[in-house]
Amino acid sequence: MMKPVLIVGAGPVGMTLACELARYGISVRIVDKAAQRTDKSKALVLWSRTLELLDRGGGSAPFIEAGFKALAVNIIAGDKLIGRVGMENVESPYPFGLMIPQSETERLLEERLAKLGISIERQVEVTTFRNSDDGVEVVLRRADGSEETVSASWLAGCDGAHSVVRHTLGATFDGETMNSDWMLADVHMRGYPCPDTEASVYWHKDGAFVIFPISPGRYRILADLPASGADHPPAPTLAEVQAIIDRRGPPGMVAFDPIWLASFKINGRKVSSYRWGRVFLAGDAAHVHSPAGGQGMNTGMQDAFNLAWKLALVVKGVCGEQLLDSYSPERSGVGDEVLKSAGRLTVVATMKNPVAQSVRNLVGHVVFGFSPVQHVFTEQMTEIGIGYPHSPLNGSALSGTGPKPGARVTPTAGEVPVGSGDTPLFALFAEKSTATADLLAKFSGLLDPDVRPALHEGGFWLVRPDGYVACSAKDAATIAQYLDGLLKA
Ligand SMILES: Cc1cc2nc3c(=O)[nH]c(=O)nc-3n(C[C@H](O)[C@H](O)[C@H](O)COP(=O)(O)OP(=O)(O)OC[C@H]3O[C@@H](n4cnc5c(N)ncnc54)[C@H](O)[C@@H]3O)c2cc1C
Numbered sequence: 001m002m003k004p005v006l007i008v009g010a011g012p013v014g015m016t017l018a019c020e021l022a023r024y025g026i027s028v029r030i031v032d033k034a035a036q037r038t039d040k041s042k043a044l045v046l047w048s049r050t051l052e053l054l055d056r057g058g059g060s061a062p063f064i065e066a067g068f069k070a071l072a073v074n075i076i077a078g079d080k081l082i083g084r085v086g087m088e089n090v091e092s093p094y095p096f097g098l099m100i101p102q103s104e105t106e107r108l109l110e111e112r113l114a115k116l117g118i119s120i121e122r123q124v125e126v127t128t129f130r131n132s133d134d135g136v137e138v139v140l141r142r143a144d145g146s147e148e149t150v151s152a153s154w155l156a157g158c159d160g161a162h163s164v165v166r167h168t169l170g171a172t173f174d175g176e177t178m179n180s181d182w183m184l185a186d187v188h189m190r191g192y193p194c195p196d197t198e199a200s201v202y203w204h205k206d207g208a209f210v211i212f213p214i215s216p217g218r219y220r221i222l223a224d225l226p227a228s229g230a231d232h233p234p235a236p237t238l239a240e241v242q243a244i245i246d247r248r249g250p251p252g253m254v255a256f257d258p259i260w261l262a263s264f265k266i267n268g269r270k271v272s273s274y275r276w277g278r279v280f281l282a283g284d285a286a287h288v289h290s291p292a293g294g295q296g297m298n299t300g301m302q303d304a305f306n307l308a309w310k311l312a313l314v315v316k317g318v319c320g321e322q323l324l325d326s327y328s329p330e331r332s333g334v335g336d337e338v339l340k341s342a343g344r345l346t347v348v349a350t351m352k353n354p355v356a357q358s359v360r361n362l363v364g365h366v367v368f369g370f371s372p373v374q375h376v377f378t379e380q381m382t383e384i385g386i387g388y389p390h391s392p393l394n395g396s397a398l399s400g401t402g403p404k405p406g407a408r409v410t411p412t413a414g415e416v417p418v419g420s421g422d423t424p425l426f427a428l429f430a431e432k433s434t435a436t437a438d439l440l441a442k443f444s445g446l447l448d449p450d451v452r453p454a455l456h457e458g459g460f461w462l463v464r465p466d467g468y469v470a471c472s473a474k475d476a477a478t479i480a481q482y483l484d485g486l487l488k489a
Contacts, residue, residue, distance in 0.1 A: 002027055002153065002315070003027075003135055003151050003152055003153040004027040004028055004029045004152055004153065005021055005026060005027070005028045005029075005152060005153055005154045005155075005156065005311065005315065006028075006029050006030075006031070006126075006136070006138055006150070006152035006154070006155050006156070007021075007028060007029070007030040007031070007156045007158055008031060008126045008155065008156065008157050008158060008159045008164070008165055009030075009031075009032055009157070009158040009159035009160055009163075009283075009285070010030050010031070010032035010034075010037065010110075010120040010122075010158075011032075011038070011106070011158060011160060011283065011284070011300075012043070012102065012105055012106055012109060012283070012297050012300065012301055013158040013282050013283030013284070013285075013297075013300040013301055013303065013304050014030055014032070014156070014158030014159075014282075014283070014304075015030070015106065015109035015110060015112075015113055015120075016109060016301045016304040016305065016308075017156055017158060017282065017304035017307065017308055018030045018113055018118055019057055019058070019109060019112050019113050019116060019118075020057055020304060020305060020308030020309070020312075021308050021311065021312060022113065022116040022117070022118050023057050023058070023116055023421075023422055024308065024309070024312035024316075024422060024423060024424055025312075025316075025422055025423070026311070026312050026315050026316070028118060029121065029150075029152070030113075030118065030120050030121065031120070031121040031122075031124040031125075031126065031140060032120055032121070032122055032123075032124065033123065033124065033125035033126075034122065034123070035122055035123050035143075036122065037103070037106045037107070037110060038102060038103055038106060039103050040101075040102065040103060040260055041101035041102055041103060041186050041214065041220070041259070041260055042101070042102035042103075042297070043102040043105070043291075043294065043296055043297035043298075044099055044100070044101060044102070044212055044214060044220055044294060045070070045097045045098060045099055045100070045212070045294040045298070046063060046067065046097075046098040046100055046105065046298065047097055047098075047294070047295075047298045047381065047382045047383045048087075048090055048092040048094040048095065048096070048097075048382035048383065048384050049092070049298070049302065049382060049383035049384045049386060049408075050298045050301050050302060050383065051063065051064070051092075051093075051094040051098060052092060052093065052094065052384075052411050052417065052467065053301070053302065053305045053466065053467070055093075055411070055417050055420075056417045056418070056419040056420045056465075056466075056467075057112075057420070058112050058115070060094070062108050062111075062112075063098060063100060063105065063108055064094075064098060066100055066104050066108060067098040067099055067100035067104070068098070068099040068100070068197075068213065068214070068215045068216070069096040069097070069098060069099070069197060070087075070096060070097040070098075070099050070197055070198065070199055070212070070213060071086060071087055071088065071096050071197045071198065072084055072085060072086040072087060072197070072198045072199070073085045073198065073199045073200070073201060073381075074194055074198055074199070074200045074201070075200075075201045075203065075364060075368060076200055076201070076202050076203070076250075077202070077203040077204075077357075077361045077364075079250075080361070080365075082203065082361060082364040082365050082368060083364060083365065083367070083368020083369060083374075084198075084368070085368065085374055085377055085378060085381075086374075086378075087378055087382065089375070089378070090378050090379075090382050090384060091384065091410050092382065092384050092410065092411070093411055093412070093413035093414075097199075097294070097381075097382070099212065099213060099214055099215070101214065102297060105297070123142060123143035124140050124141070124142055125140065125141045125142075125164075126138055126139065126140060126141075126159070126164055126165065127139045127140070127141050127147070127164065128164075128168050129155060129165070129168060129279070131155070131169075131276065131277045131278055131279050132277075132278070133277070133278075135151050135152060135153055135278065136151070136152045136153075136154065136155040136278050136279060137149055137150075137151055138150050138151075138152055138155060153278070153315060154278050154279070154280070154311060154315070155278060155279045155280070156279075156280045156281075156282060156307070157169075157279065157280065157281045157282070157285045158282050158283050158285060158300075158304070159285050160283070160284045160285060161267070161284040161285070161288050163281065163284075163285035165279065165281060165285060166271060166281055166285050166286075169276045169279060169281075171271045171272070171273070171276065171281065172271070172272070173269045173270070173271060173288075174269060174270065174271075174272070175267060175268045175269030175270060175288075175339070176267070176268055176269070177265055177266070177267050178265065178266040178267075178268070178290070178346070179227050180207075180224045180225065180226065180227050180265075180266070180350065181224070181225045181226070181227055181228050181230075181233040181263055181264075181265060182222060182223070182224050182225065182263065182264050182265065182266060183221070183222065183223045183224075183225055183236045183240070183241065183244065183261075183262075183263055184220065184221070184222055184260070184261070184262045184263070184264065185220070185221040185236065185238075185241040185255065185258060185260075185261050185262075186214065186218070186219070186220050186221075186258065186259040186260040186261075187218070187219060187221065187238070187241065187255040187256065187257065187258045187259065187261075188217055188218055188219075188255070188256050188257040188258075188259075189217070189218075189219050189221075189245075189253055189254065189255045189256070190217075190253070190254050190256075191250075191252040191253040191254055192211065192213075192219065192253060193250050193252075193253075194211075196213045196216045196217075197213065198213070199211060199212045199213060201349060202248055202249060202250075203348075203349060203351075203357070203360065203361065203364075204247075204248040205352075205354065205357060206247065206248060206352075207223065207224040207225070207248075207349075207350050207352065208222070208223060208224050208346075208349035208350050209221070209222075209223045209244065209245075209248035209249055210222040210223070210349075211249070212294075218259070221241060221244070221245065221255070222291070223244050223248060224349075224350050225244075225263075231265075232263075233263040233264075233265070234263060235261045235262050235263050236261050236263060237261070238255060238256075238258050238261070241255055241258070241261065242254070242255055266289075266290045266291070266346065267288045267289070268288070268289045268290060268339050268342070268343050269287070269288050269289075270286065270287040270288075270332070270335050270336065270339055271285075271286050271287070271332075272332070273328050273332065274286050274303070274327055274328040274331050274332055274335075275324060275325075275327055275328045280307055280311075280327065282300060282303035282304050282307060282331075283297075283299075283300030283301070283303055283304070284296065284300060286300075286303065286331075286332075286335065287299065287300075287335040287338070287339065289338060289339045289342040289343065290342040290343060290345070290346040291342075292342045292345035292346045292349065293338075293341060293342050293345055293380075293381055294381075295338045295341075295342055295381075295383070298383055299334060299335065299338050299383070302331075302334070302383065302386070303331045305466055306327060306330060306331050306466060307327050307331075308424075309419060309424035309464070309465040309466055310323045310324050310326070310327060311324065312424045313424055313446075313486075317488055318445050318446060318487065318488065319446075319486045319487060319488055320486070320487070320488045320489055323393070323486060325392060326388075326391050326392050326393040329390070329391065329392060330388045330391050330393075333388070333390065334386055341380055348360060348364075384408060384410075386408065387406045387407045387408055387468065388406035388468055389404065389405070389406040389407070390406070391405070391406050393464075393470060394406050394470070394471065395462070395470055395471025395472075395473075395478075395482040395485075396471050396472065396473050396478050396482070397471070397472055398456075398459045398461075398472040398473060398474060400456070401456050402455045402456030402459060402461065402472060403455055403461070403469045403472075404469065404472070405469050405470060405471050405472065406468060406469065407468065407469050408467055408468055409429075409455065409461075409463050409467055409468070409469060411467065416450075417467065418448070418463050418464075418465060418466075418467050419464075419465035419466055419467060423445075424465040425446065425447060425448040425465060426443075426446055426447055426448065426462055426463060426464055426465060426470060426483070427447075427448045427450075427452055427462075427463045427465075428440070428447055428448070428451050428452070428460065428461070428462060428463075428479070429451075429452045429453065429454050429455045429460070429461040429462075429463060430451055430452075430454050430459070430460040430461065430476075431454055432451050435475070435476035436451050436460075436476065438476065439476050439479060439480060439483075442480065442483075443480070443483045446483055446486070446487070447483070455472075458474065459472055459473065459474055460472065460473050460474070460475070460476055460478075460479050462479050462482060462483070470482065
């Protein structure tokens with residue numbers, strides 16, 4: 001019998017990976033040392049690209065039903081609006097940030113997993129493992145202290161920032177910890193002067209002050225504070241939160257009925273490789289960064305989407321293992337970008353030098369008024385701008401117009417997304433012809449039988465199960481050659 005893929009950690013990333021593999025018919029086990037999933041709101045937003053990818057495996061509707069659409073971010077300094085970044089022009093069926101507490105995202109993922117017949121093995125901790133050419137021997141420890149060694153075909157470390165999988169591999173987590181403390185408060189509040197569908201970033205002279213709507217009347221407040229020197233700074237009291245609101249926020253806001261008060265430090269760290277033989281790292285186990293831009297969980301879930309279809313095709317024996325060589329370069333590249341952009345946003349928001357603050361406010365006003373900048377900013381924030389232009393998986397590119405290899409193909413609202421269903425299939429975008437029929441017949445295990453309209457005149461576009469262009473060509477023979485190269489020898 002085929003050994004299962006073992007997923008360590010049932011946070012949002014581990015559950016996303018388990019859902020994707022399970023719907024593709026791969027045998028998975030998912031274990032978590034915790035007795036239950038988090039009840040904390042932690043990551044608050046699902047961005048457009050994550051919703052598009054969730055759509056492929058059971059629909060994003062339950063998430064949208066449980067969430068709340070944020071349509072814009074305001075950047076404010078003093079009583080001046082520096083800029084307003086609206087999401088109405090985001091080219092996605094989901095032109096908004098979906099505000100939804102992480103506890104809810106995890107609840108919905110666990111429900112999706114249960115529908116696929118997978119239950120999370122809780123209070124089961126991975127303590128160590130041995131990685132070999134043909135499998136991974138993993139030691140599991142249960143709550144009663146008993147231990148068991150199990151065999152897995154592949155191991156996915158989705159075990160968070162303090163990952164045992166990463167430690168066992170000996171992978172270094174290079175980067176730094178910022179020299180400041182951050183306050184987080186999920187509170188009820190009255191007096192927020194903006195519409196509840198808009199977030200606000202205040203560039204105050206003392207530092208950053210950010211308000212995210214969670215649901216009408218409920219908000220997340222974030223602010224940076226001088227470093228206390230403690231590794232784990234104490235959580236603020238409601239009175240301390242109110243004092244920051246009074247000092248840095250607009251007048252008249254009153255916080256009450258706190259739901260979660262916490263303090264944290266910002267780390268920007270990443271591993272150099274996401275694949276170590278038969279072991280993968282994904283999510284916080286592979287990268288952690290500033291919460292600016294709300295990208296942490298989204299980036300992690302997209303690691304899982306990227307890995308799942310490749311691993312499924314390899315486990316099914318359709319494709320050779322070289323397909324997996326693209327996981328780390330593709331996702332590590334995205335991790336680097338997110339680390340850089342979240343770091344930049346944090347530095348800009350937390351400037352303390354008054355001269356630098358004046359320059360920032362002046363430049364910010366000009367820059368955020370410029371629509372191409374707004375476009376770049378929203379593409380980055382919503383993660384629809386992510387692509388893999390340098391991926392080793394990219395094949396030939398048709399010259400002229402039309403998306404290039406590595407580019408995301410914008411899904412059309414109401415259409416079945418590429419990569420849906422119970423087999424990871426590539427989609428062919430082309431005119432229907434004998435040549436397309438021949439391709440479909442030859443690669444029936446790899447190509448979706450529904451040919452979609454060409455992305456531009458006179459060409460064939462092959463699109464991966466995660467919705468990125470693999471290659472494009474004038475002739476079907478080039479597409480066939482590309483697909484032949486993926487098949488297991
Ligand atoms: C205070 C706070 C605020 C945050 N705010 C934001 C935000 O606004 N936006 C954003 O995008 N992100 C935010 N994050 C980060 C976000 O929560 C993470 O990026 C996200 O949870 C990562 O998911 P994950 O599945 O990779 O890891 P985790 O959610 O950490 O899940 C890892 C799981 O692995 C389990 N585990 C660990 N070790 C083992 C083991 N040895 N054996 C078995 N199981 C194990 C753990 O119990 C856990 O369930 C915030 C985090 C914190 C703490």
